[in-house]
Amino acid sequence: MAKPPDPFHEFVLELLAGAGPISIRRMFGGAGVYQDGVMFALLADDQIFLKVDPALRADLSAEGGAPFLYLRASDAKPIDLGYVSLPSSAMDDPEEAAAWARRALTAARVAKAKSPPKKRKPKSG
16 A cells, blocks of 8 residues: 655655746655656655765855764664755745755766766575
8 A cells, every 4th residue: 555645755845846847755664855866855754865076065054954864773873874954944945945956966977977887686596
């Protein structure tokens, strides 16, 4: 049975519409926000975290953005995954939110281009 639409996901789709066509896919306890197969935002605890490069991290941090930290299960060590929260001022300003999202898309595309291709496991059978 499919889960009903998440109201926060619907809000995010509307808020970031100015960045172009996006989709949201549930994963683990949150969700990823994608455009053209590139994940550029992470949704967790009703917050939007954007993929960052050093310049975007600095700009978001200057506006009050906080990093998304994953606590590793084995030792509870915080791991910075390279996402920083959208400033609160952008949460009710679609133009500002879309501008931040476009920068995050650029950072995500560059990061994806730099990462080595994933190896596929051979099919057993």
